[in-house]
Amino acid sequence: xxxxxxxxxxxxxxxxxxxxxxxxxxxxxxxxxxxxxxxxxxxxxxxxxxxxxxxxxxxxxxxxxxxxxxxxxxxxxxxxxxxxxxxxxxxxxxxxxxxxxxxxxxxxxxxxxxxxxxxxxxxxxxxxxxxxxxxxxxxxxxxxxxxxxxxxxxxxxxxxxxxxxxxxxxxxxxxxxxxxxxxxxxxxxxxxxxxxxxxxxxxxxxxxxxxxxxxxxx
Amino acid sequence: xxxxxxxxxxxxxxxxxxxxxxxxxxxxxxxxxxxxxxxxxxxxxxxxxxxxxxxxxxxxxxxxxxxxxxxxxxxxxxxxxxxxxxxxxxxxxxxxxxxxxxxxxxxxxxxxxxxxxxxxxxxxxxxxxxxxxxxxxxxxxxxxxxxxxxxxxxxxxxxxxxxxxxxxxxxxxxxxxxxxxxxxxxxxxxxxxxxxxxxxxxxxxxxxxxxxxxxxxxxxxxxxxxxxxxxxxxxxxxxxxxxxxxxxxxxxxxxxxxxxxxxxxxxxxxxxxxxxxxxx
Numbered sequence: 001x002x003x004x005x006x007x008x009x010x011x012x013x014x015x016x017x018x019x020x021x022x023x024x025x026x027x028x029x030x031x032x033x034x035x036x037x038x039x040x041x042x043x044x045x046x047x048x049x050x051x052x053x054x055x056x057x058x059x060x061x062x063x064x065x066x067x068x069x070x071x072x073x074x075x076x077x078x079x080x081x082x083x084x085x086x087x088x089x090x091x092x093x094x095x096x097x098x099x100x101x102x103x104x105x106x107x108x109x110x111x112x113x114x115x116x117x118x119x120x121x122x123x124x125x126x127x128x129x130x131x132x133x134x135x136x137x138x139x140x141x142x143x144x145x146x147x148x149x150x151x152x153x154x155x156x157x158x159x160x161x162x163x164x165x166x167x168x169x170x171x172x173x174x175x176x177x178x179x180x181x182x183x184x185x186x187x188x189x190x191x192x193x194x195x196x197x198x199x200x201x202x203x204x205x206x207x208x209x210x211x212x213x214x215x216x217x218x
Numbered sequence: 219x220x221x222x223x224x225x226x227x228x229x230x231x232x233x234x235x236x237x238x239x240x241x242x243x244x245x246x247x248x249x250x251x252x253x254x255x256x257x258x259x260x261x262x263x264x265x266x267x268x269x270x271x272x273x274x275x276x277x278x279x280x281x282x283x284x285x286x287x288x289x290x291x292x293x294x295x296x297x298x299x300x301x302x303x304x305x306x307x308x309x310x311x312x313x314x315x316x317x318x319x320x321x322x323x324x325x326x327x328x329x330x331x332x333x334x335x336x337x338x339x340x341x342x343x344x345x346x347x348x349x350x351x352x353x354x355x356x357x358x359x360x361x362x363x364x365x366x367x368x369x370x371x372x373x374x375x376x377x378x379x380x381x382x383x384x385x386x387x388x389x390x391x392x393x394x395x396x397x398x399x400x401x402x403x404x405x406x407x408x409x410x411x412x413x414x415x416x417x418x419x420x421x422x423x424x425x426x427x428x429x430x431x432x433x434x435x436x437x438x439x440x441x442x443x444x445x446x447x448x449x450x451x452x453x454x455x456x457x458x459x460x461x462x463x464x465x466x467x468x469x470x471x472x473x474x475x476x477x478x479x480x481x482x483x484x485x486x487x488x489x490x491x492x493x494x495x496x497x498x
Contacts, residue, residue, distance in 0.1 A: 006360070023301060024303050024304050031311060035284075035314075041276050042274050042280070043275070046271075047326075048325060059324070194274045194324075198317055201313070201317050202311075205310050205314060206311075209307045209310060212346065
């Protein structure tokens, strides 16, 4: 099961931390890159909404300071996502995932709508709680196997990773944005600023896909 | 590769046309001709095209290219026998494309189509469970290995029938006019694709054709195994007709019911795979 995402295409070593690109991780990395480029070059849409109590509609505008902050957070989210997609180190993966959670909150926290802010606050609490099992999983992997390298852990000679560590890793990722906590973001998804809001849902799906591979690799 | 791409798109669109025709005949309507979806794609290609004034222009156009790109990549993955996990990933990322289509225009109809797409993420979990069930037996997620396994041990559809059913539901959830097609239901006009017209809609039609072709091919390769090309096409036709029956006879569920049913199916499938893990 060492080639779950296809045969690795190349390795990029940073000391003892190895980043690797397999067809699977490369696909996810490229998608994160494409949507990050969209965030950089596109301007937000003007969302049309109904004016209740009148036969009228209005367009929601995003102010320049709000746009700048949300774009910064969305770019940070994209970069964290790209890191999470290709890293070959369990601790780095958990670090990038927690960064994705923080950025997701930041992307929508600047929206001046009560419901959206409320959803962002609630999601922030879940993401905060999610970091506990996330980093606990990395600590357990290091304590039981003596390494955090996915490539070493994937080799048949490596000591087995406890099931509880894998379960905590999945639970942590779920807390950072995957289903069912993901549904808490419904209010966030309808916030104006499509290029930035999409980064929230994209990052959630990407980290879910990557954790699937990581859990099967360990 | 270009020839396969063109054929896949055209045949996928033809299958969607047959899908509409079968649904119409079951409901005692004449229905459109079977090549209607191909005509749609050609018609939209030459229609006047612009970007709505309220739209996020780059994203509005970019998601169309991403949609075609990811399903082209998926076709390449299937043809080269690469990892099933990549198909799984692309299938899930199609949600982002729908979300992008819906939100980028600024239209409330598109927005709610996009939001519905994201909240129905539970429909992907049966696919994950299906893949886990397959991996238990084949010990590999490479499509080429799965096909080779079936040449020795027989079709996986007989070994893990419930995993096949889960994958069938996943394909059903992506068919138009089905019980789970809440993202493009008529109270939202055309849902996430309401504001995409002209060449952008033609691009979306190409994506839909490719998506149908890739998903049906994957289902047959993963659960039935390798077969002659004409038999593969016949198998896809049979699958499409069976899906059309399901779509014609089941009413479209409300968003709440759709998510609930998909979540229940996901729970049952998780229990099934847990039993498989214990038994094996």
